[in-house]
Amino acid sequence: MNNLSFHVAHLELTSKCNFQCHFCPIDDISRSSQIMKKELAFRLVEEIANNNLAKVTVFQQLGEPLLVPYLGELMEFSSQLGLKNRIGTNGLLLSKKKNLGYILKHCDNLDIGIRASNQEELSSICKNKNISFDNYLDGIKLFIAEMLKQNSETVITLRLFMGELTQQILNKIGIDYSLNNTPLMVPIEHKGLFLYFEECLDRNWTEDKNNHSRHIGTCEEFFYSFVILANGDMTTCCWDYDGQNTFGNIHSYNSIIDVLSGKKYLNARKLFSQNVVPFKLCTTCSRINKKVYFEKNLSKPLVYSHE
Numbered sequence: 538m539n540n541l542s543f544h545v546a547h548l549e550l551t552s553k554c555n556f557q558c559h560f561c562p563i564d565d566i567s568r569s570s571q572i573m574k575k576e577l578a579f580r581l582v583e584e585i586a587n588n589n590l591a592k593v594t595v596f597q598q599l600g601e602p603l604l605v606p607y608l609g610e611l612m613e614f615s616s617q618l619g620l621k622n623r624i625g626t627n628g629l630l631l632s633k634k635k636n637l638g639y640i641l642k643h644c645d646n647l648d649i650g651i652r653a654s655n656q657e658e659l660s661s662i663c664k665n666k667n668i669s670f671d672n673y674l675d676g677i678k679l680f681i682a683e684m685l686k687q688n689s690e691t692v693i694t695l696r697l698f699m700g701e702l703t704q705q706i707l708n709k710i711g712i713d714y715s716l717n718n719t720p721l722m723v724p725i726e727h728k729g730l731f732l733y734f735e736e737c738l739d740r741n742w743t744e745d746k747n748n749h750s751r752h753i754g755t756c757e758e759f760f761y762s763f764v765i766l767a768n769g770d771m772t773t774c775c776w777d778y779d780g781q782n783t784f785g786n787i788h789s790y791n792s793i794i795d796v797l798s799g800k801k802y803l804n805a806r807k808l809f810s811q812n813v814v815p816f817k818l819c820t821t822c823s824r825i826n827k828k829v830y831f832e833k834n835l836s837k838p839l840v841y842s843h844e
């Protein structure tokens with residue numbers, strides 16, 4: 538196999554979540570809801586680091602990583618091996634998780650996605666129906682205040698959909714940023730945090746809204762990353778949330794490199810290099826011929842700093 542190296546490896550440690558956000562297809566996926574076995578997660582991280590397969594591990598695809606009992610240990614291990622770590626959370630457990638300090642010690646990037654604007658929306662997405670919207674926001678507010686007080690090295694990005702109530706939410710969590718011609722999909726540094734506003738997504742992440750179907754083209758995402766889902770399926774990118782482009786399952790091979798040396802993966806790589814779209818899902822994907830999502834929007838992809 539040629540030397541393969543990516544920027545990002547996504548490991549979906551869990552496909553379970555304590556929320557069911559409206560834009561998230563987690564309830565539509567065909568694979569079962571599960572947490573990746575701890576031994577497997579450690580083995581994958583070790584292989585990624587030892588073979589320079591990626592610089593950054595994102596411990597997520599779908600699912601809430603703070604539900605994973607071994608997350609802190611795994612991130613510590615990953616850091617010790619020289620990888621950068623990133624997770625995203627809906628924020629509910631930031632005020633409840635016991636070993637959060639330990640997890641954050643090894644977390645380079647933490648994204649907090651606030652995907653409800655009021656009590657009604659929170660009640661419709663949060664599986665625990667006893668959580669009040671004010672308590673949810675208070676938990677995030679306290680967490681952020683504490684992290685800023687400690688001068689934490691974790692780069693925190695607060696992600697919100699832009700809407701009528703967005704300013705109110707910012708006010709409630711004590712962020713004195715005024716929304717006024719604020720650009721979308723650009724990280725805005727604000728007093729030790731990054732703020733990131735985007736339009737509300739729908740569940741069909743990949744679909745080209747102009748209904749284009751393309752068989753000629755290439756995909757930077759494909760060359761930028763790979764994804765291992767909680768069930769062991771390896772797929773092309775974080776846009777393929779249901780593993781439609783799966784090119785092998787890690788349980789049927791000895792290693793990631795073995796899967797990446799398989800016919801199906803190498804053939805897809807060859808076709809994309811020749812400007813031919815290899816998977817059916819890709820033919821209707823909005824990412825064809827586009828810049829990598831994060832590179833377009835962040836000055837430094839995935840791990841950016843306060844400097």
Ligand code: SF4
Nearest residue numbers: 756758774819822824
């Ligand atoms: S075209 Fe879309 S689905 Fe296909 S590899 Fe690229 S980002 Fe993934």
